[in-house]
Amino acid sequence: MSYEAIWAKNQRLNDVEIIKLEKDGLDVIETIIDKYSKEGYDSITPKDMNRFKWAGVYEQKPREGYFMMRVRINSGIMTSEQAKVLAGIAKDYGRGIANASTRGAIQFHWVQVEDLPSIYERLEACGLSPFEACGDCPRTIVGNPLAGIDKDELMDTTELVEQVNNFFLLNKDFSNLPRKFKISISASIHNAAHAQINDLAFTPATKKIDNQDVIGFHVWVGGGLSASPHLAQKLDIFVKPEYVLKVAEGVCTIFRDYGYREKRTRARLKFLVADWGAEKFKNKLLEFTGDMPSSGDDKLASWNASYYFGVHSQNEDGKSYIGVSLPLGEITCDQLLELAHISEKYGDRKIRTTLSQNLIITGISDEDIPSLLKKDVFKQLSPNPSIFTGYTISCTGKEFCNLAIVETKKRAKEVIEYLDSKIKLDTPLRIHFTGCPNSCGQKHIADISLQGALIKTEDSCEEAFTIWLGGTLNNGGQFAENLNYRVKSTEVHIVLEKIITFFEKSKLENETFNEFIARVGISKITENI
Numbered sequence: 001m002s003y004e005a006i007w008a009k010n011q012r013l014n015d016v017e018i019i020k021l022e023k024d025g026l027d028v029i030e031t032i033i034d035k036y037s038k039e040g041y042d043s044i045t046p047k048d049m050n051r052f053k054w055a056g057v058y059e060q061k062p063r064e065g066y067f068m069m070r071v072r073i074n075s076g077i078m079t080s081e082q083a084k085v086l087a088g089i090a091k092d093y094g095r096g097i098a099n100a101s102t103r104g105a106i107q108f109h110w111v112q113v114e115d116l117p118s119i120y121e122r123l124e125a126c127g128l129s130p131f132e133a134c135g136d137c138p139r140t141i142v143g144n145p146l147a148g149i150d151k152d153e154l155m156d157t158t159e160l161v162e163q164v165n166n167f168f169l170l171n172k173d174f175s176n177l178p179r180k181f182k183i184s185i186s187a188s189i190h191n192a193a194h195a196q197i198n199d200l201a202f203t204p205a206t207k208k209i210d211n212q213d214v215i216g217f218h219v220w221v222g223g224g225l226s227a228s229p230h231l232a233q234k235l236d237i238f239v240k241p242e243y244v245l246k247v248a249e250g251v252c253t254i255f256r257d258y259g260y261r262e263k264r265t266r267a268r269l270k271f272l273v274a275d276w277g278a279e280k281f282k283n284k285l286l287e288f289t290g291d292m293p294s295s296g297d298d299k300l301a302s303w304n305a306s307y308y309f310g311v312h313s314q315n316e317d318g319k320s321y322i323g324v325s326l327p328l329g330e331i332t333c334d335q336l337l338e339l340a341h342i343s344e345k346y347g348d349r350k351i352r353t354t355l356s357q358n359l360i361i362t363g364i365s366d367e368d369i370p371s372l373l374k375k376d377v378f379k380q381l382s383p384n385p386s387i388f389t390g391y392t393i394s395c396t397g398k399e400f401c402n403l404a405i406v407e408t409k410k411r412a413k414e415v416i417e418y419l420d421s422k423i424k425l426d427t428p429l430r431i432h433f434t435g436c437p438n439s440c441g442q443k444h445i446a447d448i449s450l451q452g453a454l455i456k457t458e459d460s461c462e463e464a465f466t467i468w469l470g471g472t473l474n475n476g477g478q479f480a481e482n483l484n485y486r487v488k489s490t491e492v493h494i495v496l497e498k499i500i501t502f503f504e505k506s507k508l509e510n511e512t513f514n515e516f517i518a519r520v521g522i523s524k525i526t527e528n529i
């Protein structure tokens with residue numbers, strides 16, 4: 001560690017800050033390998049259990065010795081070889097299932113502490129890491145999953161993402177931040193990496209410098225969801241690709257040294273940015289980076305919500321990619337293995353995760369597409385899913401998450417099946433289930449969101465959802481609005497059917513759900529349920 005923890009003398013630090021000062025989160029990795037994996041679950045101290053996040057694992061519910069492990073997938077791009085290793089881990093330690101997260105990471109449940117060293121070895125051997133996939137540190141970097149093959153990107157950001165990842169990963173100068181730190185780097189004109197909801201985002205831009213059109217990035221800071229959502233603010237700077245790392249280091253340094261460490265609920269960068277404002281933040285950043293040109297021409301054209309279903313052509317003639325649906329983000333080890341084999345035989349040996357919890361197989365010759373699509377795996381993981389199967393996201397919920405208020409995935413499955421059997425929509429409609437106000441299921445950016453809650457009944461409490469409508473990151477972004485309506489979990493399918501049927505009957509030609517809500521207002525929805 002090459003800096004002074006200037007916050008250490010603060011008398012009002014929260015409990016987690018004290019734990020982090022006593023022992024760095026990253027140091028738990030060695031303790032896991034040398035001690036806990038040998039002495040077992042019962043030997044883990046409460047403080048080290050907190051630090052387990054830096055080792056990429058969370059204790060899952062109920063607290064009986066099982067963990068969720070998250071593996072970082074930079075920009076969502078993994079090799080077929082890495083996919084095979086992940087399939088093997090799912091098979092050997094995760095009861096045969098892997099999950100794609102809303103940051104393109106891969107997660108397993110049912111991992112035990114005794115097995116962590118073997119899993120770490122397998123991951124390291126194929127160039128993957130679970131470290132700092134959780135914890136108060138720079139997390140998995142999201143990016144354009146189509147980087148390098150995208151017709152709609154200004155430049156290939158693969159190496160930039162790698163460079164920033166390699167700088168921060170296991171770097172003890174940045175492993176004790178006030179809270180998690182989420183970075184997005186994409187040159188896609190379709191906002192492929194959800195720029196506005198990240199702590200730090202780089203989006204495509206150009207600027208005339210010395211009479212030359214230069215490709216670079218605009219910089220956004222202070223985005224984030226959870227109970228107090230903020231859209232990131234754009235700084236008035238233009239960053240050439242070779243300065244991206246310097247800017248990322250500068251923003252992260254400001255967060256580390258000036259971020260709030262008294263209350264966990266006020267610790268994310270978004271609160272500092274909101275208090276300082278974009279101008280003050282930019283000036284502080286420039287003290288670190290040196291002068292930067294002012295912003296140029298923004299090249300963000302739209303937001304694709306990270307959906308890539310179907311067969312689409314790439315930037316190289318004769319090559320296409322297939323975007324497939326993982327219902328609620330789940331894939332079996334056999335399916336993942338099969339996709340890895342297909343990628344090796346027919347593709348560019350890459351599989352890509354999306355922020356919508358789905359997958360893309362890339363680099364396939366156009367002439368192979370028709371026969372490939374007949375394979376069984378594409379019947380299970382469809383490139384053309386029905387609307388509700390394809391566009392519904394769910395967080396883990398009560399099944400595994402200690403913070404959850406309600407069950408989410410099983411409920412979501414039932415609701416999807418019901419809606420698919422009742423309604424045929426001609427436009428995508430994104431539904432997000434989230435088990436508590438923490439927003440791992442990204443409640444604020446969905447067309448329709450369901451957030452776990454409870455309803456009082458005569459003699460007890462029943463699981464329920466509050467309903468939120470109209471979230472988008474298009475046109476600068478608009479968070480979903482609370483309908484102020486609480487529905488029992490067992491009745492959520494009926495209420496959604498009413499809302500969606502009203503939309504279907506009343507929408508204008510080509511109108512999306514989000515545009516519809518903006519036009520009619522949510523009070524009209526309340527009248528129709």
Ligand code: SF4
Binds near residue numbers: 438
């Ligand atoms: Fe758990 Fe809440 Fe996150 Fe869902 S949103 S995974 S319930 S913390």
